[in-house]
Amino acid sequence: MSTEQIMQLTYLVLLGAAIGGSAIVAGRNNLGKMAQQAAIWALIFVGVIGAYGLWGDISQNVSPRQSAMADGTITVPRGAGGHYFLNIDVNGTPVRFIVDTGASQVVLSERDARRAGIDPDSLTYSGMAATANGMVPTAPVMLDTMTLEGVTEGPVAAVVNGGEMDESLLGMTYLGLYDRIEIANNTLVLTR
Template sequence: MDGDMTGRLGYLGLLIAVLGAWVIVEYRGRLGAAIRAGMAWALIFVAVLAGYGLWSDIRGELMPQQAVMQSGQIEIPRARDGHFYITLTIDGTPLQFMADTGATSVVLSQADAEKLGIDIDGLAYGGEARTANGIVRTSRVRLSDVTLGPITDNRLDAWVNEGPMDGSLLGMDYLRRYRIEIDGDKMILTR
């Protein structure tokens, strides 16, 4: 245990001791009231933890997602970080991509490639790409049954990046198949 952790544990212990002393003084002779107050605070704490844990599950319902309009256009809302995230279904597996009009190719992170059943250890990383993080090795793969809304493409060439990536990128190799329009906080794709 390092010094920083020891300091944090010491501070936490001191805080618990002060809080415990206050409870003893405040509720002296009223054990039932102390237990009720403790249970109320414990339930509040558990509710906050549950809400935090469920946030990733419910945020998709609270925040707008891409939508297919009656005209066949696909509207993608701008995320809080300023990017547009598009979910494609590839061979029945939904994957989220960041739309990157500055990227030429579709680039899969290793984690997303594994979700698609690609053996990343068996790939031949013979290509190279210049990225913001420097030069990385890549391996070409072919994706089939790529679906966005009502549109399915039978095949799409992509690259698996050997370097670390937070998520996959949807470059112009795919996006150029659509007419792209940015209207305020939404991207509209039309084919």
């Protein structure tokens, strides 16, 4: 710990002791009730910390996810920010995509490309794409396989984005493999 961190910790301990001491002095006639209230607040604090730590697991089990029907239809609930997300295995590696019907191609971030076995440093960034962040270089690639809910397609043309990207985009080179794309009742439906 640095000296500054030690000083901050000392300040917080002294502040906590002052607040705790004043609470004890103020409630010295009702120490039992004060201890009960302190225990309740401690449990609330522990509960909030536990819920925060487990939120990822809880939200995965509570919120609806993509699913496949027996007739080959895939349903995807609307996700955070109003987007639709699909989890597709690219070359055997799970990749989370934002469905983007305005994108003409499947666009991988450099991070997702690397995870799928493509070395972004060895690619030739010969194309350009207009994005919300301006023009970015792109490198054409061919994905061996894309597997969604047990159905494998491939090879599929894609590009690797040379700019900053948080999520990969699922564009029309993949979405065009479906006969119908429909959005109704906050659900995206892909039909073969």
